[in-house]
Amino acid sequence: MSGKFELKKAKDGQFYFNLLAGNGQVILSSEMYKAKDSALNGIDSVKKNAQREGAFETKISSNDKHYFVLKATNGQVVGQSQMYSSASACKGGIESVQNNAPGAETDDQSA
Template identity: 65%
Template structure:
C-alpha cells in the first residue's frame, strides 16, 4: 500500500487529515480546519515543508516520551506526531514523514 493523506470530517463539521505510511500507520496528524479548502492547503503545506531544513521540532513529552511537530515557514504547526517511547523512534517518525509526504496520494472521506 502506498502512503496517503486521509482527509476526514470531524464530529463538529471541521476537517482534518492524517498522513499514513505505506503500512497504514499514522505518522502525522493535522490540526482542525474550518473549511475543506483550508485542510487541502494544509496537506500542500505538509508536502512542501516536509523537505525543508528546520521544519521539524522534536519535543520531550510526559513520561519520558517524545513527539514532533512540523512547522510551516511562518512558524505555524501544520502537523504533529503520536508519542514515541524514545527520541530515536521519534527521529524515525520524522524521516518517515520526509519520505512519504511529498508523493502521498489523497484519500478524501470528507
C-alpha cells in the same frame, strides 16, 4: 505501498487529515480546520515543508514520550506526530514523513 493523506470530517463539521505510512500507521496528524479548502492547503503545506531543513521540531511530553511537530515557513504548526517511546523512534517518524509526504495521494473521506 506509498503513504497517503486521509482527509476526514469530524462530528462537529470541522476537517482534519492524517498522513499514513505505507503500512497504514498514522505518522502525522493535523489540527482541526473550519473549511475543507483550509485542510487541503494544510496537506499541501506538509508536502512542501517535509523536505525543508529545520521544519521539524522534536519535543518531549509531560510523560516523557517523544514527539515532533512540522512547522511551515511562517512558524505555524501544520502537523504533529504520535507519541514515541524513544528519541530514535521519533527520528524514524520524521524520516517516514520526509519519505512519504511529498508524493502522497489524498484520500478524501470527508463526504
